[in-house]
Amino acid sequence: MGRALGGSLAATVLLLTACGTDASPTSASDRSTSSAESSKAPSATPSESPSEPPSEPPSASPPAESPSPTPPTADGPPFPQSTEPQTAEPSGDWDLQLVDVRVGDHDGFDRVVLELSGTATPGWGVAWGDEAVAEGSGKVVPVAGDHVLTISASGTAMPEPGSYEVPQALAPAGEIAAVHVNGWFEGYIQVFAGIEGDERPFRVFTLTDPPRLVVDVAD
Numbered sequence: 001m002g003r004a005l006g007g008s009l010a011a012t013v014l015l016l017t018a019c020g021t022d023a024s025p026t027s028a029s030d031r032s033t034s035s036a037e038s039s040k041a042p043s044a045t046p047s048e049s050p051s052e053p054p055s056e057p058p059s060a061s062p063p064a065e066s067p068s069p070t071p072p073t074a075d076g077p078p079f080p081q082s083t084e085p086q087t088a089e090p091s092g093d094w095d096l097q098l099v100d101v102r103v104g105d106h107d108g109f110d111r112v113v114l115e116l117s118g119t120a121t122p123g124w125g126v127a128w129g130d131e132a133v134a135e136g137s138g139k140v141v142p143v144a145g146d147h148v149l150t151i152s153a154s155g156t157a158m159p160e161p162g163s164y165e166v167p168q169a170l171a172p173a174g175e176i177a178a179v180h181v182n183g184w185f186e187g188y189i190q191v192f193a194g195i196e197g198d199e200r201p202f203r204v205f206t207l208t209d210p211p212r213l214v215v216d217v218a219d
Contacts, residue, residue, distance in 0.1 A: 095157050129150055
């Protein structure tokens with residue numbers, strides 16, 4: 001009976017040993033984390049369990065902190081690669097009034113600025129075309145240049161006495177051959193910018209204090 005008991009114990013030990021060698025170690029890819037997560041994690045410390053490797057190997061120097069996002073500036077976002085139309089919805093009450101329209105020649109781009117008053121943030125619809133078509137009437141407005149960039153600022157109210165006088169033509173600047181401020185129609189202010197040469201990328205963004213809609217056309 002002693003021999004039978006000893007053989008049974010030996011078989012049990014062999015079985016437990018075999019089970020312990022079946023588990024494979026965790027791969028490096030399973031322990032990897034994103035750069036953002038790594039920057040927040042403290043340096044690796046020994047695991048509480050001796051048989052489990054640390055989640056990350058210790059490093060000679062602490063991981064670099066991820067840079068904090070910076071707010072938009074007057075320089076604007078990067079120019080897109082395409083010349084496709086761009087749109088955005090306004091926010092807040094549709095109470096904006098047109099105060100001024102300015103055109104400027106800058107290093108690498110030409111700029112059109114619509115300055116507004118009110119509490120809303122303007123939206124926009126900006127697109128290339130071969131001619132300037134007035135919203136509402138459908139009439140073609142003569143604008144100098146090879147192509148026309150139509151700018152529609154949304155979130156605007158019916159013009160009040162003393163607001164920007166329309167229609168109005170502005171002097172050229174850089175590659176902008178002409179700017180025609182057409183007027184207001186059902187919450188939208190329409191401006192045409194005639195551009196010399198081919199259609200090119202443009203970027204659109206807003207600024208605050210006062211509210212402004214900015215359109216930059218790459219040279």
